[in-house]
Amino acid sequence: MMPPAADAAVDHTDRYTALMDVIHSRKTVRAFAPYHVPRVHYDMILEAARHAPSGANCQPWHYIVVTDPTIKERLGERFVQEQLRRARLGMKFPTPNYKGMKTAPGLIVVIADFRFTRAFPVLNDGSETDRRYKINAERILLQSVAASTMLAHLAAAALGYSVWWVSAIGQEEIQNEFKPLLGVPDDLSLIDIMCFGPPASSPYTRWKKSLDQIMNLDRFTLANAPTDEQIDEWIRNERARVMYRDESRID
Numbered sequence: 667m668m669p670p671a672a673d674a675a676v677d678h679t680d681r682y683t684a685l686m687d688v689i690h691s692r693k694t695v696r697a698f699a700p701y702h703v704p705r706v707h708y709d710m711i712l713e714a715a716r717h718a719p720s721g722a723n724c725q726p727w728h729y730i731v732v733t734d735p736t737i738k739e740r741l742g743e744r745f746v747q748e749q750l751r752r753a754r755l756g757m758k759f760p761t762p763n764y765k766g767m768k769t770a771p772g773l774i775v776v777i778a779d780f781r782f783t784r785a786f787p788v789l790n791d792g793s794e795t796d797r798r799y800k801i802n803a804e805r806i807l808l809q810s811v812a813a814s815t816m817l818a819h820l821a822a823a824a825l826g827y828s829v830w831w832v833s834a835i836g837q838e839e840i841q842n843e844f845k846p847l848l849g850v851p852d853d854l855s856l857i858d859i860m861c862f863g864p865p866a867s868s869p870y871t872r873w874k875k876s877l878d879q880i881m882n883l884d885r886f887t888l889a890n891a892p893t894d895e896q897i898d899e900w901i902r903n904e905r906a907r908v909m910y911r912d913e914s915r916i917d
């Protein structure tokens with residue numbers, strides 16, 4: 667069915683199909699083949715990011731295109747160390763191998779300016795009500811930066827690259843180490859890293875929930891909400907498989 671505002675003579679199916687083609691082609695890889703990303707591709711990717719929606723249209727994001735191989739090496743090595751740390755802490759999270767970050771042809775650091783939470787509906791008077799609104803304000807800000815980052819990832823996928831969204835940069839220690847290296851002022855937060863390039867080996871498609879599992883009509887379908895026990899079981903038995911296997915290899 668055509669959306670009401672659309673011209674009845676125009677069929678938008680082709681545009682939707684082209685968009686879905688890009689969406690399907692976006693796949694995470696964590697090891698890349700050598701490649702020189704042309705400057706124009708960084709511009710095209712961040713041009714997409716620039717057009718994202720954001721709460722209060724405050725656009726609380728900045729991007730640092732990292733081309734210096736020594737910085738990539740340091741970032742990658744820090745994440746390899748983080749990988750070991752998590753193992754030592756017994757987190758049991760199936761942490762990936764971060765070595766591939768060191769040689770990612772494209773690497774963009776995503777920065778969030780959390781001061782813009784003040785631009786959202788908050789009282790800014792330190793009261794309990796203010797605190798509750800501020801929690802939501804932080805969520806609005808994170809959603810805004812994610813919307814922009816997602817557009818960057820889709821633009822990279824449209825250009826034929828495989829992508830890698832690394833959020834593990836958020837911890838305070840990593841922030842403290844990398845802000846000076848990248849010249850980022852203290853008020854800003856390094857929130858994630860986007861790596862991209864040609865894949866070192868064929869990327870695979872990961873399991874996604876079915877439409878029925880996520881779509882509810884008028885009222886929430888309770889069967890779609892897992893119980894706490896089911897979530898714990900999913901973490902125990904499924905998580906690693908859905909992260910690191912092709913969907914066709916998940917029984």
Ligand SMILES: Cc1cc2nc3c(=O)[nH]c(=O)nc-3n(C[C@H](O)[C@H](O)[C@H](O)COP(=O)(O)O)c2cc1C
Binds near residue numbers: 693696
């Ligand atoms: C918000 C967010 C954070 C992520 N953080 C990491 C990360 O820190 N390290 C990592 O290797 N992958 C990370 N990923 C990649 C996911 O593991 C990946 O998207 C997921 O397994 C689904 O695979 P797909 O991207 O191929 O659909 C992140 C993805 C998102 C959207």
